[in-house]
Amino acid sequence: MTQPSIAGIGAHVDREVTLRGWVYNSRGSRQVRFLILRDGTGMIQCVGGLADLGEERFAALAALTQESSVSVSGRVRTEARAPGGYELILSDFALLGASEDYPITPKEHGIEFLLPRRHLWLRSRKQHAVLTVRATVIAAIHEFLQREGFLHVDAPIFTPSAVEGTTTLFEVEYFGDKAYLSQSGQLYNEAAAAAFGKVYCFGPSFRAEKSKTRRHLTEFWQVEPEMAFADLEDTIVLAENLLEFVAARVLERHRGLLAGVLERDVAKLEAVTAPFPRVHYDEAVARLREAGRDFAWGGDLGAEDEAVLSEQFDRPLHLHHFPVEAKAFYMAPDPQDPRCSLSVDVLAPEGRGEIVGGGQRTDDLAFLEAQLEKHGLPREPYEWYLDLRRYGTFPHSGFGLGIERTVAWLTGRRHIRECIPFPRLMRSISP
Amino acid sequence: MTQPSIAGIGAHVDREVTLRGWVYNSRGSRQVRFLILRDGTGMIQCVGGLADLGEERFAALAALTQESSVSVSGRVRTEARAPGGYELILSDFALLGASEDYPITPKEHGIEFLLPRRHLWLRSRKQHAVLTVRATVIAAIHEFLQREGFLHVDAPIFTPSAVEGTTTLFEVEYFGDKAYLSQSGQLYNEAAAAAFGKVYCFGPSFRAEKSKTRRHLTEFWQVEPEMAFADLEDTIVLAENLLEFVAARVLERHRGLLAGVLERDVAKLEAVTAPFPRVHYDEAVARLREAGRDFAWGGDLGAEDEAVLSEQFDRPLHLHHFPVEAKAFYMAPDPQDPRCSLSVDVLAPEGRGEIVGGGQRTDDLAFLEAQLEKHGLPREPYEWYLDLRRYGTFPHSGFGLGIERTVAWLTGRRHIRECIPFPRLMRSISP
Numbered sequence: 047m048t049q050p051s052i053a054g055i056g057a058h059v060d061r062e063v064t065l066r067g068w069v070y071n072s073r074g075s076r077q078v079r080f081l082i083l084r085d086g087t088g089m090i091q092c093v094g095g096l097a098d099l100g101e102e103r104f105a106a107l108a109a110l111t112q113e114s115s116v117s118v119s120g121r122v123r124t125e126a127r128a129p130g131g132y133e134l135i136l137s138d139f140a141l142l143g144a145s146e147d148y149p150i151t152p153k154e155h156g157i158e159f160l161l162p163r164r165h166l167w168l169r170s171r172k173q174h175a176v177l178t179v180r181a182t183v184i185a186a187i188h189e190f191l192q193r194e195g196f197l198h199v200d201a202p203i204f205t206p207s208a209v210e211g212t213t214t215l216f217e218v219e220y221f222g223d224k225a226y227l228s229q230s231g232q233l234y235n236e237a238a239a240a241a242f243g244k245v246y247c248f249g250p251s252f253r254a255e256k257s258k259t260r261r262h263l264t265e266f267w268q269v270e271p272e273m274a275f276a277d278l279e280d281t282i283v284l285a286e287n288l289l290e291f292v293a294a295r296v297l298e299r300h301r302g303l304l305a306g307v308l309e310r311d312v313a314k315l316e317a318v319t320a321p322f323p324r325v326h327y328d329e330a331v332a333r334l335r336e337a338g339r340d341f342a343w344g345g346d347l348g349a350e351d352e353a354v355l356s357e358q359f360d361r362p363l364h365l366h367h368f369p370v371e372a373k374a375f376y377m378a379p380d381p382q383d384p385r386c387s388l389s390v391d392v393l394a395p396e397g398r399g400e401i402v403g404g405g406q407r408t409d410d411l412a413f414l415e416a417q418l419e420k421h422g423l424p425r426e427p428y429e430w431y432l433d434l435r436r437y438g439t440f441p442h443s444g445f446g447l448g449i450e451r452t453v454a455w456l457t458g459r460r461h462i463r464e465c466i467p468f469p470r471l472m473r474s475i476s477p
Numbered sequence: 478m479t480q481p482s483i484a485g486i487g488a489h490v491d492r493e494v495t496l497r498g499w500v501y502n503s504r505g506s507r508q509v510r511f512l513i514l515r516d517g518t519g520m521i522q523c524v525g526g527l528a529d530l531g532e533e534r535f536a537a538l539a540a541l542t543q544e545s546s547v548s549v550s551g552r553v554r555t556e557a558r559a560p561g562g563y564e565l566i567l568s569d570f571a572l573l574g575a576s577e578d579y580p581i582t583p584k585e586h587g588i589e590f591l592l593p594r595r596h597l598w599l600r601s602r603k604q605h606a607v608l609t610v611r612a613t614v615i616a617a618i619h620e621f622l623q624r625e626g627f628l629h630v631d632a633p634i635f636t637p638s639a640v641e642g643t644t645t646l647f648e649v650e651y652f653g654d655k656a657y658l659s660q661s662g663q664l665y666n667e668a669a670a671a672a673f674g675k676v677y678c679f680g681p682s683f684r685a686e687k688s689k690t691r692r693h694l695t696e697f698w699q700v701e702p703e704m705a706f707a708d709l710e711d712t713i714v715l716a717e718n719l720l721e722f723v724a725a726r727v728l729e730r731h732r733g734l735l736a737g738v739l740e741r742d743v744a745k746l747e748a749v750t751a752p753f754p755r756v757h758y759d760e761a762v763a764r765l766r767e768a769g770r771d772f773a774w775g776g777d778l779g780a781e782d783e784a785v786l787s788e789q790f791d792r793p794l795h796l797h798h799f800p801v802e803a804k805a806f807y808m809a810p811d812p813q814d815p816r817c818s819l820s821v822d823v824l825a826p827e828g829r830g831e832i833v834g835g836g837q838r839t840d841d842l843a844f845l846e847a848q849l850e851k852h853g854l855p856r857e858p859y860e861w862y863l864d865l866r867r868y869g870t871f872p873h874s875g876f877g878l879g880i881e882r883t884v885a886w887l888t889g890r891r892h893i894r895e896c897i898p899f900p901r902l903m904r905s906i907s908p
Contacts, residue, residue, distance in 0.1 A: 066871075067674075087675075114869050115871045173672075174673070185619065200899075202898070220647070221687075234908075237599060244518075252634075438545050439574035
């Protein structure tokens, strides 16, 4: 007797199988019980009849509680009315591990109740769906970048200095010294691009941000591609091609989950085709003012500004040429318009805002040295970074894409805390 | 005129191309110069003749220094004697970024010189080869596990408690509280396995180990698969199939790099086929004593013990059934022999030692509670972990595989610091 997974049950129709999993739900009458079994790969309805099982076994079946682990044996049938299209006609079953008073019942629970129970909440249908999409997003990113010739080169987590200012850094005691947790692999990627041409790092990043918004985690994952001999245009094209690929892959694999379980309007994702619209920062300022927002030229956009802009388009948009002051010290200025940097953010549509930030980095040693001074950054920890301009400097560009923000947009989750298995928030690092 | 990469130059034979990259080496006579250009994807010999270029351009070509960035144009020819099999007959070139006194010259440098210059050292042929293999190892692991039905589910980095004792934890200031950097995603994987069946996490792990051995980094990457309804045997088979797949993939993609650049004996890797030999802990003790080592039953093996054992086999070996005391508190005891745990380490051959550690986790609530007490671990931070035994407990098993140790073994590097782009050691976190 084979032990297939529920996801692969279609290959076993009219055969006797044994499945192991957990009781997701159970209902029935005095004659027949319908038990929804989940094994992590899917769910299947198991039908147990009083006539088949006998009184004692039938009573034991009826007594199985939510999230008890069980082994069930029976015959697989096609059943159009059952969730998933198949059901199992039970011939036998065994309780493996009981579950008394499982806290997450089918009724609605608030986030304050669910977050501390994240280790169990993961078993729920929607959370399962979101994190399944997340895994597909990550795999699609690796696949796309490797196909495009990018080499996966990890950036370090422990860093002696900050990439983008020091106010949101986590500090670690490092053998009697201080180290910081990486906020971005950007600087290291530039060294790697000089060695490997096209690279990307993929890992966790950390920001000690006190803002408790629905778009912030203290620990989030990002992918950061970087290309040697590439400019702002190359980065814009790479970002839109990557996002188009990821959205198409998610639709291809998970249309049912998106529409059925997550109630996502999949038409919105079908619209995600390159090229994306492009909006110059100057135009963005005009659009914001036209929309009644009091926005001064020179600063970065806030979440609400981004929401206003991104509501105006049916797909992600490139917001480019931010003022030099609004971006990190390493961003290259536009030679045609030195007020502005060769930078780009991609804003996800439907009011969601930034999911990508990037652009062309300066390859000019003197400019970079001046920027360090202007930003009040110490020189010594950046000497190695300056070396990249001393020894064969090269135009290069790239970006960072936030995984959880991307998943939140694709799956239609309001808060990114549901888009990572174990969210770390200012007030919560448990479980 | 197309701008191909050097890796793809074979498709452009007899055509005019422009390449951009860095001068790896330059030599020649008064009539002809041979310049080795690298672009990150490969190297190609560029030939510049005095007759073709004229005196001024030829002198400028001869003056190009190591690691200057350049643009070169010319015709691609097949040339069996050139490294890579092709060469470029230069018609024109341009210096993009000069490089004065590049510190890493073709002569031998010591590790004390190279480590602080890691950002440049990455450009060297051997380091480039090792990290190319590393990327292939990582991609192969994702591919294998996904093909086997594992879902990628990330474990958190910030944790409120230690998985395996508290002596090697890095402490982080977390908004006025304390957090720790994860040493393993193990406990979180178990929650994920209950939700998704077969899962793996892939990320950095941190150990504040003071040991300055060639097998330790303070920041290393590991993959940790975990399976629901699986036992020790399942984990042993998964580990050997994964390692066989990874070794075969590395050989398939990088035979030339391994044999040519890294001087690796590829026959050693061809021997990596499953099943691997299995050695019970009791047998290991006997073998160690026979080899003249004074080893007492009950403890974990040291690096030298592992070296002795792993020298005795031509492929990785499973060392299984460690004493309960020698392993983490969550490891299941063997019902047939409660002195021993259902644990396994995989030792890489050629004296290298542990690259995998894993086994079956206890699914018995009472045993786990007793273990917490025995190990002096506080109860409260583990309540959520105990929940996994309260609500539908299930047999499960898995392991952790260290990426850098695996890459060191496959590429024949003595020290794992060369097997990660930016190694973090007790005394060094820069660059």
